[in-house]
Amino acid sequence: MDKKLAVYICTGCGIGDALDVDALSKVATKEYKVPVCKSHPFLCGAEGVELIKQDMEGEGVNTIVIAACSMRVNYDVFNFPNAIVERVNLREQGVWCHPANDEDTQMLAEDSLRMGIVKAQQSSPPEPFQAENLSKTVLVVGGGLAGLTAAAEAARAGYKTVLVEKNPSLGGWVTRLYKQVGLKPPYSELEDVDIAQRVKEVEENPNITVYKGAQIEKISGAPGMFDVQIRQNGNLATERVGSIVLATGAVAYDATRLGHLGFGRYPNVVTGEMFEEMAARGELKRPSDGKEVKSVAFILCAGSRDKEHLPYCSAICCTESLKQALYVKEKDPEATVYIFYKDMRAAGNYEFLYQRVQKEGALFFRGEIAGIEEDGGSMVVEFDDVLVGDRIRTEPIDLVVLATGMVPTTAIGERLVVQADEQGKESEPPADEIIKSNILNLEYRQGPELPTLKYGFADSHFICFPYETRRTGIYAAGSVRAPMDIPSTIKDATGAVLKAIQCIELTAEGSAVHPRVWDLSYPEFFMQRCTQCKRCTVECPFGAINEDEKANPLPNPTRCRRCGTCMGACPERIISFKNYSVPMIGNMVKAIEVPEEDEEKPRIVIFACENDAYPALDMAGINRLTISPWVRIIPVRCLGSMNLIWIADALSKGIDGILLLGCKHGEDYQCHFIKGSELASYRLSKISETLNRLALESDRVRMEQVGIMDYDRIPQIIEDFVSKLEEVGPNPYKGF
Amino acid sequence: MEAKEISLEMKEYLVAAGAQTLDHCMQCGLCSALCPWRMVSGHISEVFYIRKMQRLGQLGLEGFDTEEVLFACTTCGICQLNCPRQVKIIENVRSMRSTTVEAGFVPAPVRSVVGSLHANGNPWSGPREKRMDWQQGVEVPAFSPDTEYLLFVCCTSCYDPRSQRIARSVVDILKKGGVNFGVIGEEESCCGETVRKIGDEELFKKLAESNIKLFKEKGVKKIITTSPHCLYTFKNEYPELGGEFEVIHYTQVVAGLVEEGKLVPNVPLGKKVAYHDPCYLGRHNEIFEAPRTLLKAIPGTELIELSRARERSLCCAGGGGRLWAEVPRGERFGELRVLDAEAKNANILATACPYCVIMLEADCLALDKQEKIKVMEISELLSASMGRES
């Protein structure tokens, strides 16, 4: 495409009052010979936008640099299809956080414009990736409440669905319940289990193909074109689907490991599951001698919230035990119910159920079990009751019920650690853990299942993007994702299937999915120079890149989230996007004017993650905090896309320091691309080598983790770095 | 560690005695935290936690029945008003007390009170014949079937010399306001509010039934009470026993008269008056405005709000039978009220309950603040502002 560049400088929002706009324009017209450069007092107004449109039509302008507000605002206003639009932030990160009519502020604005022009010159418009034979079918794995809900919702929204269930019948865990807790007000009444209607709705729906007694043999491909092999009764069926909902649920924690609570030692100690069956049979009898039970003790958190067993809360066992307590009271109002708990977590609306059970006279005990013993066929519980502040002993009890927790099906299986290869290099980036749970059997270079968090739940961001797993196009829902009750499962499945549908539609448009939904670019590999080093395949947080036998990377653009981590990883720098590449950012760095040492105007490049750090910097401006005038901010898609060469470029140009601002990483990560900031910090640990080669101090490069709400810390973070650089002294490469 | 045995039988006994919401308590502890005992130091504060007392009751464990625990609650009601489970805490306290009181155990300080109630129908060991001594020459109309209101004077204001002044000032203002009222006198018995809180259900019933019978015989339809405690019982506890009357506190009647302009206090008192909401007038009967209307109507007075007022008012410590308890200085929460009034530069601490007057006056004396702060009943201030020497 023949580019015709134009620069528009907005003088509204205080920009015109704080800067010498004529001098700024000269950067465009004189230094970069930009043919069109105009200023306007209200560029985002109808008249300003019209001005640009006229130039596009009249002058053939197709590459537009808008020097005005942050790219995070007015993106809908400055949206010119078929043109390259580059935004230069003169407002939030310019005049709003630097003094007006100041030499340094002017220099900052001019550098920002230089960087914007360079980026615009080197970008080309993305051409969306068009996959062939796209399918718009949703695959649902698991036919429990979550799977049934997902399938029914997808069908309701007009999408064909394939449902695969391991058991010979649908319904999952809920089918084994005697009653379910109320799903509607007053929430304190028990209801008949309504799963049969849900099963019927799914089985009768012509848009849903159900495979029962079936399992996934293999899934290959990528969003929009997953090829699924389903094994059923020894036969293999194949289906092409667009996206996948994982809804294989959870299983109860193995009670045989709860000997300390009497399970396996005494016949009158049973699990909640066993009690549910007893209730369904209508027989609340002591297993030891068949006597009708007159007293029942429920022990909550049996093996949950316990370092030796499941460290987490299973979310339903409190409510579950309250429900079962009502079974006892309904059968015999005179029966005694003891409930031993650590904390009563009747989540959702089930506080109402808790109140009802209290009113029915159940006895509640908070604290720790001290011992469970048999005494003439009955059980006696000793308990350290925090509320009494003493150890207490119960009267003889007929039956003890252990409320065991949930283990997600994804947590069961051999643990695999995915690494580049077995060379045992000492400084590998942190590896992902994948558990071979035999559920999805993905044909992915990075392993057959989803990467998991430490308790075996699929990795996702529980607050910001709960359904997205680390494999694009696969969304987890129900108790496989997190322990949850029936109402939450229904909502969860509805949410996840919506994500699955969005994925199908965005893939058809060639767009990325969350969190870069508008993005049509995708990474391209200049394979002639590839050394088969495997860095990209291993570091891609989303398993987007497969490999052929010769270890050549085989990218799958529809699996890609466009984070650029591969671009940051590639030592040959052969991975690039049409509008984001290693040389492009490198040239932006080179466009910065570096004053001579004696001018005492140090220069710092900030690579700021677009997801959190960049908005935080904007917020600092919105709150009119003052920021050091020495910084030059370059947004990056993710710190994971940071290629070490940029640091070398910057330092060899005489830039005094480089600050990387990225999301929090580690266990409670906030990185929108999960591993990006972690990988950046790992790469940085290797930079000292480069710095030594250049005879530079490693203090010149620093990485900080910032959240979106940390804007108030930003001036200080920068100030601290400036002081450090003052200690270190100016970069000796200045002027070379 | 020796484990304590749970007794479900004991728990059932407590529930049957009236602690019906004992099981509803989820042991959150808000009640203990709000309890005025937390604001003072000392032995009772260390041993009495209403949450724990109810916990022990829930499990029928010994310990709830220790005298300084079981009889500590002043029934101020701040816990009950805020309990997230709407546990009827005071009912639980009263019922738990009743199980020991009915078994014959009565704490020493209130033994004579119970005895006198049996013998004389009042807690003050005063003979029935002297019930009308408070009048001291003041002309007080007798109740007749044509009288609109029965004025029921609290036993305390019948017998306690300090408190008698309250009865006289109430009569004075009612007369000036032209209210059609009269008193019965000797045949009346104590309303029974306090003895019920102490746990003597049987005695309460006896007193209440005799009053109901008397009121009905005399043709009483409407009652004005001088004390908020009588007000509470007549209003909330007599109906169950067949005594349906229209009951009103004198401050409400008088506030009505002031608002209608039928009663005009006109002698300026020139005082800074802090108002202490009595638990039974405020929290228990939700009367917050009438007393304030009256104080504001007195010319030249500045009404001061204490730092805890209205629903959050801090108890004087005199309810629930605690009027007769011996509490060491520095451990009485009434003292905090006096200090609060002092900190707010008040020179009068006004209230509208005979118990509060006794408690706060004693606290004032104990703190040696009687020169700085005078404890007065609202009727006394009003009456003075209408030209009567008290």
Ligand SMILES: Cc1cc2nc3c(=O)[nH]c(=O)nc-3n(C[C@H](O)[C@H](O)[C@H](O)COP(=O)(O)OP(=O)(O)OC[C@H]3O[C@@H](n4cnc5c(N)ncnc54)[C@H](O)[C@@H]3O)c2cc1C
């Ligand atoms: C003992 C117990 C009692 C409960 N009682 C209540 C209650 O009263 N109220 C309440 O709100 N919640 C209750 N819950 C929670 C509720 O059951 C869950 O929230 C809900 O069942 C979760 O549904 P799901 O579809 O995610 O999982 P599930 O119901 O477990 O369904 C998962 C399905 O996937 C299938 N599957 C597993 N692996 C594969 C595979 N590899 N391939 C294909 N299919 C597979 C399973 O066979 C199953 O049908 C209870 C949970 C338990 C453990």
Ligand code: SF4
């Ligand atoms: S839901 Fe209740 S019983 Fe279950 S693990 Fe959580 S706290 Fe324990």
Ligand code: SF4
């Ligand atoms: S690292 Fe990021 S940009 Fe590269 S292939 Fe993976 S998801 Fe796409």
Ligand code: SF4
């Ligand atoms: S990181 Fe670069 S050089 Fe290495 S395998 Fe990937 S594309 Fe090839």
Ligand code: SF4
């Ligand atoms: S506030 Fe209510 S629920 Fe909480 S401990 Fe006290 S009585 Fe129980």
Ligand code: SF4
């Ligand atoms: S009524 Fe008052 S004194 Fe009694 S326990 Fe409650 S807060 Fe404490």
